[in-house]
Amino acid sequence: MSIKKLTYKLSFALILAGGMNSCSLEEWNPSTVDVETAYKYKSGYESLINYCYDGLYYFYGKVDGIGAMEMGTDLWTNVGNTESGFILYNSNMNAQLGTLNTIWNGMYSTVNYCNTAIHYANVVEGYTPEERNKKVAEAYFLRGWANWHLVEQFGGISLTTIPSTVSGAVSSPKRSTEKEFYDLIIEDLKFAAANLPDKVAGERGRVTKKAAYAMLAKAYLQRIRLGENVQEYAKLALEASEELINNGAKYGVALYQSDANTSGYSKLWAGPNNKNNTEFLFLEAVDHVEGRNPEGWNRGRTRQYYLMDARTVGAPWGTQENDAILGRANSRIFKPTKYLLTEVFQPVRNPADTRFSETFFHEYYNATWADKTITASMVSQYRKNPNLVGRVIKNTAATGSSLVQGNRAINHYGLVNMVDNNNDGYLDGLSILTPNYVMSTQEKSDLPFWVADPSDWFDAEGKWINAQTNTRTTAEYEIFPSLKKFSSKEYVYDRQYWMGDIPIIRLGEVYLIAAEAALLQNNDVNKALQYINTLRKRAAKSSRESEMLVAAGEVNLDFILAERARELAGEQTRWYDLKRLGKLTSAYLKDTNPEILSFDPSKHVKRPIPQTFLDAIANPVEFGQNDGY
Known part of the structure; x- marks a missing residue:
């Protein structure tokens, strides 16, 4: 049973329905129920604790967290312009960027819920001292987690410990130092480590x-970047x-x-x-x-943002958008860098290390519900051996019943005809292969499926070829390894949600x-x-x-x-990781991700303060925008 299931069953959940709005860091309007009375009872207090977890669901498995945490690094670049402020550090990284509001408001909301839980812990009836410490330790943990993201994303901003039910609206917030943030983060996490239980039966998400x-x-390791007491x-x-x-x-x-x-x-x-x-x-x-999750079934969309073009470019060979395991190919945004594919992972066939094959889809199968026959026009357009005309790529799509969704019918590729009857070393339903190693032109021509490898994707500088720089009639730059980690078929709800x-x-x-x-x-x-x-x-x-x-x-x-x-x-x-190890530099990013042309280390190691926040407070000049924005 997940902890979110508890949240929705507790009547006191409505108390926090107002959450935190954009008028201040801590402004919060309780319902008509007196909060101290509500938190006197264990059910009301534990509902509040459950709400402290809410921020996780808007940061993980969603595009906002991906942009802030994975992009603008050595590992990924962009397909489209979405989230390009994070990816390329261009002019879209500014105080109006909507994702920043999501992160800022979400983390400060979590902090306020946790501050409230910590403040009212001593009024709750029915706990022994040990039970009370175990429960409030969850709030200490999650406050530490949220403040860690705030200080790493935005630097020394406002550190809050008093709940809005006590402080009221804070119209003129003051900045704290990064050291002060880390002092509180570590103290909170130490309390959590000392008081949380070793295990909790039946509640997977409970810390x-x-x-x-x-x-x-x-937190200890990341604090080292401050340069003291290393x-x-x-x-x-x-x-x-x-x-x-x-x-x-x-x-x-x-x-x-x-x-x-x-x-x-x-x-x-x-x-x-x-x-x-x-x-x-x-x-x-x-x-x-x-x-019973925030946004219901709208979970686990990470995979679709990293997906290659299975909808259009791959379609002649049997891939399609409506592919439950791959995801929905309409939100293509992120591609792996050449550095990730060919230097981080060893670019060889059949490596001992299975982490490339577990991190990426690199074999795509015929999911069209019918066999595909290679035609003369396909041979001509895709530079294939003429002997392949008439070769059949077997259909591998079938209706599978998810192991956890009861009898819900989900269409999966790769459930039937996954055989190698022609003994060429590849399954007969394979439509597209995107290895991270270079194959010879002859081998790619002779194989009965479309092959694209690093020699097709990158120019001499290591940048991705695109529609403007492509010199071929085919678009190899639109088929590439796609992130696989959050895609196991047992938890596919439909082509979009996992x-x-x-x-x-x-x-x-x-x-x-x-x-x-x-x-x-x-x-x-x-x-x-x-x-x-x-x-x-x-x-x-x-x-x-x-x-x-x-x-x-x-x-x-x-x-x-x-x-x-x-x-x-x-x-x-x-x-x-790059921030901690001093790799957020122009030189390092140029070597590992040459798409990034405008990185400014005096500016881009922090994100801009959201303009909506600065517009709402009484002291925007004193509080100040982060340097360079």
């Missing part, structure tokens, strides 16, 4: 100690990480282990493991049974935090190597684990940054 230690490790905060980050790594049974966490047929990394993303995942430490729990839980922090990241912290504390290469190799081994099938091992001489902060990309691409961590 426990594993989430607190993981978030505390992230070794001390690295030590603390390592200790928080090792609390989870060394006590997995206590907290119910473990890395999935590889076997002869499947890597541990593949098991991590397997649909049957989604709702009870041993690597998910902090997650957005989605109610896949009754749809009802799986979304991990916010995973155990795999904790191993990488530990490795980075070990280097920063005292250059303990051997400890860092231990954690890195443990993680890398579980990315291969058991028979190939030895191929994944790296030597001590390879381990440094740059290697860990690349390893974080291999492990976490698309999981909304990358912008903060």
Whole structure:
């Protein structure tokens, strides 16, 4: 049972229906129910705690969080102009950008809910002191999480601890320093780690100690970018990480282990493991049974923003928009960079590392409900071997019943005719192949499906070819590897929505935090190597684990940054990673993402303050816009 299901069943939910509006940081109008009376009762107070989780659902699995956390980095670039302020740091990154309002209002709303819960905790009847601390610790955790995003996105803005029910509207807010933000974030997370339960049965989304230690490790490590007490905060980050790594049974966490047929990394993303995942430490729990979520069934849309053009460009070969597993191909926005495809991931056929194949769809199948026959015109247009005329690409579409949606009929590709009867090494229903390695012109010509690889996608500078620079009659630049992580068929609701839980922090990241912290504390290469190799081994099938091992001489902060990309691409961590490690620079971004031409390090390491906020307060000049905007 997800925690959001509880929220909708509690009568006191209406108390917070007003939320936070744009008139101030904390303005909030309670209903006719007196709040102190309402929070006197456990049901009302626990409804308030549940509302503290609301912000997760507007930041993960939605385009707003993707733009802020993954774009403008070394890993992704754009297809269209949507979110281009985040992607290219162009003039669209300004104080009027709507996504900034979503993040600003959502995080401050979370902070206000949490401040309210913390303030009124002592008036609640029916708790023992230990029970009260366990419950309010959720609010401390989520306030720390929200303030962490606020300070990383916007810098030293207004740090609030008093609920609006007590302070009233704050018309002239004051700025706090980033250090003051981090002092409170860490204190909040320490309280959470000390008081949250080890485990909670039956409530996937409820935070426990594993989430607190993981978030505390992230906060300690990120604070290092402030440049003070680096070794001390690295030590603390390592200790928080090792609390989870060394006590997995206590907290119910473990890395999935590889076997002869499947890597541990593949098991991590397997649909049957989604709702009870041993690597998910902090997650957005989605109610896949009754749809009791903010916006109901409108969840899990991450995949559609990264999808290649299966609707039009791929259609002659059998792909289509109405593809349940791939998603809906009408929101194409983000593409992987050449750096991500060919340097982060090893550009070879059949690598030991399964993380490329688990991160990306790169094989697309005939989903048209009929066999496709290669014609002479296709051979001519797509530069194929004439001997392929008449070759059949088998239909692989079938109606499957989702494992969690009862008997709801979902059309999936890849359920039938997934065979290799012609013994060419590829399944007979394959329509399009987009490998991250370069294939010879002859091989691409001879294969009975359309092939595009990095030699077709990028120019000499490493930029994506586009409609203006393309010299062919076909559009290889519109077919490419698409993000796969949030797509397991068991939780497909329809071609647009996916009802799986979304991990916010995973155990795999904790191993990488530990490795980075070990280097920063005292250059303990051997400890860092231990954690890195443990993680890398579980990315291969058991028979190939030895191929994944790296030597001590390879381990440094740059290697860990690349390893974080291999492990976490698309999981909304990358912008903060580059910020922490000093890689938000013109030189680094030019080398890894040459589409970015206008990055200004004196300006773009923070986002602009939303203009709607500055227009609403009484002291906009004193509060000030962030530098450069």
